[in-house]
Amino acid sequence: MKQKIWIVSFSPTGNTLKTLKAMAEELGGADGIIDLTVPGHAAPRAFDREDLVLLGAPVYGGRIPALARERFLNIRGNQTPCLVAVSYGNRDFDDAPLELADLAAQNGFLVKGAAAVVGRHTYGEIQVTRPDEADLAEDRAFARKAAARPEHAPAPVIPGNRPYKDGGKGGNFRPLTSDACVRCGLCVRQCPANAIAEDCRTIAGSCISCFRCIRSCPAGAKNMNVKEYLDFAAAFTEKLAARRENQYFL
Numbered sequence: 001m002k003q004k005i006w007i008v009s010f011s012p013t014g015n016t017l018k019t020l021k022a023m024a025e026e027l028g029g030a031d032g033i034i035d036l037t038v039p040g041h042a043a044p045r046a047f048d049r050e051d052l053v054l055l056g057a058p059v060y061g062g063r064i065p066a067l068a069r070e071r072f073l074n075i076r077g078n079q080t081p082c083l084v085a086v087s088y089g090n091r092d093f094d095d096a097p098l099e100l101a102d103l104a105a106q107n108g109f110l111v112k113g114a115a116a117v118v119g120r121h122t123y124g125e126i127q128v129t130r131p132d133e134a135d136l137a138e139d140r141a142f143a144r145k146a147a148a149r150p151e152h153a154p155a156p157v158i159p160g161n162r163p164y165k166d167g168g169k170g171g172n173f174r175p176l177t178s179d180a181c182v183r184c185g186l187c188v189r190q191c192p193a194n195a196i197a198e199d200c201r202t203i204a205g206s207c208i209s210c211f212r213c214i215r216s217c218p219a220g221a222k223n224m225n226v227k228e229y230l231d232f233a234a235a236f237t238e239k240l241a242a243r244r245e246n247q248y249f250l
C-alpha cells in the first residue's frame with residue numbers, strides 16, 4: 001500500500017505550513033492537511049504505520065506554543081513515522097524541536113528527523129522574505145533524507161534541555177482596529193485563541209500576540225501602530241539583523 005503523507009500544523013502566520021508543504025511535495029504531495037491553528041479543528045485523529053506525518057509549529061519563547069501543544073495531544077500515532085519541524089524567527093529555537101519530538105514520541109510516533117528553520121519573525125522586520133526558495137529547497141532535501149532512514153536507525157540527536165526552558169506563551173501586544181475595518185469577520189473566525197469578540201475589535205486576554213489578524217486583514221485595519229510597539233520593533237529588528245541558518249537533525 002502506498003504510504004500516505006499527512007501534514008499536521010499549527011501556524012498562525014503561515015511560515016511553518018510553507019515548510020511542511022515543501023517537505024510533503026518532495027515526498028509526492030500531501031494526502032491531507034490537518035490545520036490545528038484555529039480552534040474547532042482539533043478532532044482526535046489516529047494514524048497507523050503506513051502513514052507518514054509531518055508535524056510542525058512555530059517557536060514561541062524557545063518552546064512550542066502552549067496552544068499547539070494542547071491541540072497536538074489529540075493526534076496519535078501507532079509507531080507512525082514522523083518528521084517534526086519548528087519555524088523560528090531568527091533569534092533561537094532553544095528547546096522547541098526537542099519538545100516537539102518528545103511530544104510526538106509520547107503520542108506514538110517514530111521521529112525520523114527534526115528541522116529548526118528560519119521564518120519571518122512576527123515582530124519587526126526580521127528576515128521578512130523567509131522561508132525563501134533556498135530555505136524550501138533545504139527543507140525538501142531534509143525530507144527526502146529523513147523519510148528514507150530505516151525504521152531501526154538510531155533516533156535523531158536533537159539539541160535542547162529537559163526540563164525545557166520556560167516559554168511557549170504568547171506576547172503582550174494586543175492589536176488595534178482602525179476605522180478601515182469593514183466587519184467582514186475574518187479575523188474573528190481565524191484567531192487561533194478565539195480572542196476577538198463579535199464586534200471585530202475587542203481583544204480578550206487570551207490573545208497570544210501571533211499577529212495573524214494583522215497579516216490577514218483584507219482592509220489593513222488590524223494594526224500595532226503604537227509607539228511602545230514601534231520602538232520595540234525597531235530595536236528588535238536591529239538586534240536580530242544577522243542572518244541565521246536552518247538546522248536539520250537526522
Ligand SMILES: Cc1cc2nc3c(=O)[nH]c(=O)nc-3n(C[C@H](O)[C@H](O)[C@H](O)COP(=O)(O)O)c2cc1C
Pocket residue numbers: 010011012013014015016017057058059060061062063087088089090091092093118119120121122123169170171208209210211
Ligand atoms: C509570542 C511569540 C514568541 C516568539 N518567540 C520566538 C523565539 O523564542 N525565537 C525565535 O527565533 N522566534 C520567535 N518568534 C517568531 C516565530 O517563531 C516565527 O515568526 C515563526 O516563523 C512563526 O511561525 P508561523 O508563521 O508558522 O506562525 C516568536 C513569535 C511570537 C508571536
Ligand code: SF4
Pocket residue numbers: 177180181182183184185186187188200216217218219220221222
Ligand atoms: S479582518 Fe479586518 S476588516 Fe475584517 S473584521 Fe477583522 S479587522 Fe475588520
Ligand code: SF4
Pocket residue numbers: 175190191192193194195196203206207208209210211212213214
Ligand atoms: S487577536 Fe491575538 S491571538 Fe488572535 S489573531 Fe490577533 S494577535 Fe493572534
